[in-house]
Amino acid sequence: MAPPPGTWRSTPKAAEHAAKYNFNLLPEDFEFTAEETNLIQMYDTVKQFEREATRLKEKKARERIYANNQPQQQQSQVDDDDEQNDQDENGKLSPRTPPTAAASAAAALASNKKRKAGRGKKKKPSSAAGVMNDSSDEEESDAESAQSDADQNIDAITLAERRAAKLEALRGEVEGKKNSMTEEELLEEQRRRELLATNDDDGIDDGRVLKRKRPMPSQEGGKSLLSKMMTAQTPPHDFSEKLGLKSWKGTVLFPQTTDELTWSPPELASNPNDGAFLVPMENFDITKAQNGEGPNTLALKFTAPSDSKRFSFNIAGPGHEDFDSILFHFNPRQRQKGGQLVINDKQKGQWGRPVQLPLSQVPLIFGQTSVTLLVQINGDGFDIFIEGKHCARLEHRTELPSKPCTLYLQFPSCDDYGAPENWKVFKAWWGNKESMAKDDISSVAGVNTFDSVHPRKLFIQGLPKIRDDREVELRRAELERIFRRYGGARGVSTLVPKNVGYAFVEFETDQMCNKAFQEMADKYPFKITRARRSKHEALMDKRAAEAAAGNAKAAGDW
Structure with missing residues (x-):
C-alpha cells in the first residue's frame, strides 16, 4: 500500500506505525498543507450534517408509525386492558388471548434490536485520505444502525395494520366530504x-x-x-302501478277467462263485424260521469307490431244497429301521410268530420312492447290519454242517453273497405277514475271544434275521379237528373270537385233532403250519406235564423 499524500515525517513513531498497521497511518503521522486542512474540516462538517439528517429521518419515521397506530390503539384500548390482566407471572400472554397488532410490532422490534446487538461491528478501514478516525467510524456506524432500525421498524408493521390505517384515512376523507356536502x-x-x-x-x-x-x-x-x-317494466298483460289501478272501482272486460291471453283480429274477414270483439260496458250514466261518479273510464293495454298499418276500436250506444252509429272511433294509421291518428264518430252509416293529428305528436304506438290507452267520458266529450299524455278530445256530436244505459266496446276485424287490422289486446278495463284532464286543455287536439249533420245536403261517395271541365258538367247534369224529383220547382244544386271521388247535392228544404236520403240510399249504385256542416256554414245558418226571427218580430210589432 502506497503512503498517502502529505509530508512524511521520518520518526521512530512513524516507522512503528508503518510496521504495525501496514501503512495505515494515523493523522498525527502526517503534516498537511492549509488547503488539505480546510478540506478535512469541510468533510467533518458534511458528516455531521449527514448524521443530523439521519436522526431527523428516523424521528419522522417514528412519528408516522405512531400516527398510524393511534386510531387502532384507541379502538382496542379495552382489549389491551383485558390482555394485560390475562398475562401470566412470566409476562407472557395467555394462549386464549391472541396478541394484538401493536404487541406483534413491539415484539418484532425487540427481536430486531437483539439481533442488532449480537451482531459484531465490522471494522471499517481508513479511507485513502486517512481522515476518518476511530471515533468518526463509530459514530457513522451508529447512524447507519439507527437508520437500519428505523427501516426495520417500518417493515415490522403488519399488513393488517397498514390496511387498518388506510381504512381509517379513507373514512376520515369520506366524513370530511360528507360534512362539506x-x-x-x-x-x-x-x-x-x-x-x-x-x-x-x-x-x-x-x-x-x-x-x-x-x-x-x-x-x-x-x-x-x-x-x-327487473320490476320497473310492467308486464304486457297488466297495467302500470303508477296509474293507481288498485284504487279504481270497475271490472275487467278482457280477459274474462284464464284461457284467454290475447285477442287479435281474424286474418280473413269480409266486413268489420265479421269475427269482431264485442263486450258491453254496463252502468253508464252521463249524469254521474259528469260528477266523477260511476263508470267513466275505459283502459286498454295492447301492442301494435311495427309492420301494422292500422287498427281501431269503437264505442257505441244502445241501438247502434250493428255499429252503424258510433259515438267514438279511435284509429291510428301508420302509413297514411307519414302517420296519422284519426278520431271520429259515425251517425247512421255516415262518418263525421275527423279529428286528425300526426303520430309524431303522441307517444309511440306502433312497434312497442305494450301501450296503455285511457278514454274518459265526461260532459264535454271523450278524452284520450296515451301513456298518461292527454293527446286529443272528441267532443260529443250526438246527445247521450239521459238515463243509465249500456255502452258497447267493439274491436273491428277490418275497415269499411276490407283492409285488415293488426294489433293485439292484452287487457280491457271499465270503471271509475277521477278526471285526468288539466284545467287548461286549449292546446289539446279536438277541443272547441264544431261538427254537425247538414240538414239539407247529401254526400255522394265512391264515384270515379274526374279530371276536366267536360266531365264535371256531365256529372253535374247526371246528379241533377237523378235527384230532380226531390227538389221541387227549383230543383237541386250540386257541387262536383275535380280529382276526387265524391260530390254534394243540396236541397231547398229539410223534408226534401230526408225523403231523398230515405228513398235513394239503397237504389243509387254509389254510397249516399248525410253531409257534414262546416263551422262557417253553421254560423251562416245561425245568422239567417236570427235574421228571420227578427223580421218576424218586426212584422208583428207593425
Whole structure:
C-alpha cells in the first residue's frame, strides 16, 4: 500500500506505525498543507450534517408509525386492558388471548434490536485520505444502525395494520366530504344509498345520510337495485302501478277467462263485424260521469307490431244497429301521410268530420312492447290519454242517453273497405277514475271544434275521379237528373270537385233532403250519406235564423 499524500515525517513513531498497521497511518503521522486542512474540516462538517439528517429521518419515521397506530390503539384500548390482566407471572400472554397488532410490532422490534446487538461491528478501514478516525467510524456506524432500525421498524408493521390505517384515512376523507356536502348532494347521496341498499332502516349516520345494510339471501323485506330494475317494466298483460289501478272501482272486460291471453283480429274477414270483439260496458250514466261518479273510464293495454298499418276500436250506444252509429272511433294509421291518428264518430252509416293529428305528436304506438290507452267520458266529450299524455278530445256530436244505459266496446276485424287490422289486446278495463284532464286543455287536439249533420245536403261517395271541365258538367247534369224529383220547382244544386271521388247535392228544404236520403240510399249504385256542416256554414245558418226571427218580430210589432 502506497503512503498517502502529505509530508512524511521520518520518526521512530512513524516507522512503528508503518510496521504495525501496514501503512495505515494515523493523522498525527502526517503534516498537511492549509488547503488539505480546510478540506478535512469541510468533510467533518458534511458528516455531521449527514448524521443530523439521519436522526431527523428516523424521528419522522417514528412519528408516522405512531400516527398510524393511534386510531387502532384507541379502538382496542379495552382489549389491551383485558390482555394485560390475562398475562401470566412470566409476562407472557395467555394462549386464549391472541396478541394484538401493536404487541406483534413491539415484539418484532425487540427481536430486531437483539439481533442488532449480537451482531459484531465490522471494522471499517481508513479511507485513502486517512481522515476518518476511530471515533468518526463509530459514530457513522451508529447512524447507519439507527437508520437500519428505523427501516426495520417500518417493515415490522403488519399488513393488517397498514390496511387498518388506510381504512381509517379513507373514512376520515369520506366524513370530511360528507360534512362539506350541500343539501342537494345529500339528497342525491341518500337516494343512491336507498337504491343500492334495502328498505330496512338500520341506522342513521350523522343524522344526515341514511345507512342501510345489504340483505342476506335468506333475509326478507326490501328490494335491491337489481330487483327494482327487473320490476320497473310492467308486464304486457297488466297495467302500470303508477296509474293507481288498485284504487279504481270497475271490472275487467278482457280477459274474462284464464284461457284467454290475447285477442287479435281474424286474418280473413269480409266486413268489420265479421269475427269482431264485442263486450258491453254496463252502468253508464252521463249524469254521474259528469260528477266523477260511476263508470267513466275505459283502459286498454295492447301492442301494435311495427309492420301494422292500422287498427281501431269503437264505442257505441244502445241501438247502434250493428255499429252503424258510433259515438267514438279511435284509429291510428301508420302509413297514411307519414302517420296519422284519426278520431271520429259515425251517425247512421255516415262518418263525421275527423279529428286528425300526426303520430309524431303522441307517444309511440306502433312497434312497442305494450301501450296503455285511457278514454274518459265526461260532459264535454271523450278524452284520450296515451301513456298518461292527454293527446286529443272528441267532443260529443250526438246527445247521450239521459238515463243509465249500456255502452258497447267493439274491436273491428277490418275497415269499411276490407283492409285488415293488426294489433293485439292484452287487457280491457271499465270503471271509475277521477278526471285526468288539466284545467287548461286549449292546446289539446279536438277541443272547441264544431261538427254537425247538414240538414239539407247529401254526400255522394265512391264515384270515379274526374279530371276536366267536360266531365264535371256531365256529372253535374247526371246528379241533377237523378235527384230532380226531390227538389221541387227549383230543383237541386250540386257541387262536383275535380280529382276526387265524391260530390254534394243540396236541397231547398229539410223534408226534401230526408225523403231523398230515405228513398235513394239503397237504389243509387254509389254510397249516399248525410253531409257534414262546416263551422262557417253553421254560423251562416245561425245568422239567417236570427235574421228571420227578427223580421218576424218586426212584422208583428207593425
